[in-house]
Amino acid sequence: MMDISSPVACECSAAWLARAGLRPTRQRRALADLLLAGGDRHLTAETLHGEAKQADADVSLATVYNTLKAFTSVGLLREIVIEPGRVYYDTRSDDHPHFYYEDDGTIADAPAGSVAFASLPDVPEGMEIAAVDVVVRLRHK
């Protein structure tokens, strides 16, 4: 059954949620629509909540937090922590480097493949590398 209360709902967000085993509630579809809309994005809970409000999708801030956490735990999003007291969520969930603009605190993806490692450290016995976070901090010359 179509949900006429979500004017911009598209098939993809429902499929995206189903694939992850998450119930396609109105709120989750609305947030997924926003997340999937604009290519690779880096946003905070606060930002996404604002966007949802603008899109007339009534979603409480608590639900935005819960939803972002849910999406992250099933691998749809990735958390980025660069500044104290602010978590960014990246719609691109693979292991890739970021630019951090120190002047205004914004984040952007570094060009794909622009960071390559000549060597990585030996890993302690019994451990494995889950990910390698790389943040290139940029400032004005």
Next chain:
Amino acid sequence: MMDISSPVACECSAAWLARAGLRPTRQRRALADLLLAGGDRHLTAETLHGEAKQADADVSLATVYNTLKAFTSVGLLREIVIEPGRVYYDTRSDDHPHFYYEDDGTIADAPAGSVAFASLPDVPEGMEIAAVDVVVRLRHK
């Protein structure tokens, strides 16, 4: 004049502070002593405050925060942000990679020189690289 209220005070912390242009107050010397004591360390404000208390150096938590910030701004420490809502301070202030143990949330220096870049991204016009933060996330196999 010697300060007999700081049993473990050493010359080095005073010199360390003077070099950075910071007034060598009792509290700052006490904290600097703790920071300089054990090689390369990774600690939070809360941790350092606890150590100060144990060392009978009465320093308020607010002063620990202020002092860590002051030390960081003059380049004596480096901030590491990996988890939301927790800032670690690294007594090694050069640009170097870290291990992050996801299981218990601890941080360690990766062996010196163990991470080398084969390539770094082109930097946008007018910007320069301030630092490259590398965090190798480890988990149990």
Next chain:
DNA sequence: CTGTGTGCAAACTCTTTGCATAAGT
């Protein structure tokens, strides 16, 4: 003396949680 640092407690920001209601399967 004069300005900077300290301590306390209150304020603040971001995030999480408890519980009643609503919605999905």
Next chain:
DNA sequence: ACTTATGCAAAGAGTTTGCACACAG
């Protein structure tokens, strides 16, 4: 029906701040 999600408001953690007092130069 049964389970899971949502919303609200309140709690929580970590950090910052305002202001009076204390100390270093």
